[in-house]
Amino acid sequence: MRILYAAPDQPIPGTQGGSVHVTSVAEGLAARGHDVHVLASPGEGAFPSGAVHWYDARPPMGIQKFRLLRSARVLTRARTVQPDVIIERYYNFGGEGLLAASAVGALAVLEVNAPIIDYAGSPKQWVDRALVVQPMRRWRNWQCTHSDLIVTPLSDIVPESVPHERILEIEWGADTARFHPSAAGVIPFHREAGEIIVVFSGAFRAWHGAIHLVRAVAQLQSSGRRDIKAVFIGDGPELERVRREASGLTGVIFTGSLPHNQMPAC
Incomplete structure (x- = not known):
């Protein structure tokens, strides 16, 4: 076709x-x-x-x-x-x-x-x-x-x-040729043993809901879960709003935009 x-x-x-x-x-x-x-x-x-x-x-x-x-x-x-x-x-x-x-x-x-x-x-x-x-x-x-x-x-x-x-x-597929557990590359954040890191990757737009991840981390940390961290990768109109929401939280990292070939390792 x-x-x-x-x-x-x-x-x-x-x-x-x-x-x-x-x-x-x-x-x-x-x-x-x-x-x-x-x-x-x-x-x-x-x-x-x-x-x-x-x-x-x-x-x-x-x-x-x-x-x-x-x-x-x-x-x-x-x-x-x-x-x-x-x-x-x-x-x-x-x-x-x-x-x-x-x-x-x-x-x-x-x-x-x-x-x-x-x-x-x-x-x-x-x-x-x-x-x-x-x-x-x-x-x-x-x-x-x-x-x-x-x-x-x-x-x-x-x-x-x-x-x-x-x-x-239909669900958009995953690129399993590039994204797999053994993918190597530079990672712009550090993970300590025992930590659980949740990664948001994408455009910061209202309907993507990145701000809800910040609020979830805040609730978990307030209940004593200090092993939960979040990494936000990308850029967009909602980025500053999400940054403000994360102000005062520990373990929340904003990397900015990254080259696509760096993402599998992240």
Whole structure:
């Protein structure tokens, strides 16, 4: 099967979860024998070598919210590749892959990793309320309506209006070739004998819930469990809030972002 994967705002290679995910999905599909073509942003170095075909489709000025302005480039690539399926990584300001799928007659798959629905404190909800006509909600509903299939690890983050038969709920896999107990490398924290260390790795966003790990550690330590520690790896808009919550706790470490090849040892 020939697959075009539209993720124009994701830097490849990169340390972000999205960067790692797009690379892993593309390479995994190629390993299964599919002809995979990916539209992404150039990241920290050259695109990966191998069976996957990579194309520069970075948003104008590198601004994620301008992603939809790359619709013409995505459509041009779709007409060249003539894919059977176009997978688009969901973003509220996206939709370019779905538009291209309609134009070339390909199946449209929307990959949803972040809530389409409004969560508590959602900036999208604030914008919709301010503008009254709710443009954000209307556009994300359009994306759902024009998808032949929505693939997500959690169907609860998809609007209830989407028919259940058009949702494929599936867990994202683990890269067991890289992540295994004997993985070696530099570890940016120290573990004493008898300690239990819980690691959070990912983007610090409200729906990822990193702050709840801090609160759990605080409760355990207050009950006398001094052997419980936590390590937070990554960056994001909620990082400072999580840091403030952890103020005064012992055994809580923030490493910042780390290269993906350092993560297996962690």
